[in-house]
Amino acid sequence: MRGIRGAITVEKNDSTEVCNAVQEMLKEIMSKNELATSDIGAAIFSATNDINAIFPAAAARKMEGWDLVPLFDAQQLEIEGSITKCVRVLLLVDTDKPQKEIKHIYLRRAKMLRPDIK
Template sequence: MQGIRGAITVENDTKEEIIVAVQKMLKSILSENDITSEDIGAAIFSATDDIKSAFPAFAARQLPGWNLVPLFDAQQLDIENSIRKCIRVLLLVNTDKTQKEIKHIYLGRAATLRPDIH
């Protein structure tokens, strides 16, 4: 089992924008790592405290094959001067890939969180 990280930002706290962003992030993680929803043991989402219109897990649940994936939402710590309107995910994935082979995905302004992998 390996952990795969991802993050994405939204410009506006709307249900529609959150759903589109979360699904974009998840599809990118699956594609870049050549995995499917069946490979995922669990997904843990966090969002900054300025995201209030939709649960990230709700957005994931709308994707085909995600209805059986255990999903969990939490609020990200409110740290001074941290990135705003950000949704993060940690996927626990059954894979034979090594941690070095895993591709973590950071989109939008969230790319600034991990400049070492871009």
């Protein structure tokens, strides 16, 4: 089992925008890591406190194949000076890939969270 991280930002707290962003992030993680939803043991989402229009897990649940994936939402810690309007995810996946081959995905302004990942 491996953990795969991802994050994405939105410009406004709007359910459609947040839903689209979460789905974009998950599709990118799935594609870059060559995953099927049956490989996912669980997904843990967090969102900054300025996102409350929709649960990130609800956005994932709308995607094909995600109906059997255990999903969990939490609020990200509010740290002074930290990134705003950001959704993060930790996917726990069954894979034979070594950790060094896992591709963590940070999109939009969330790229600043992991400048070491190109």
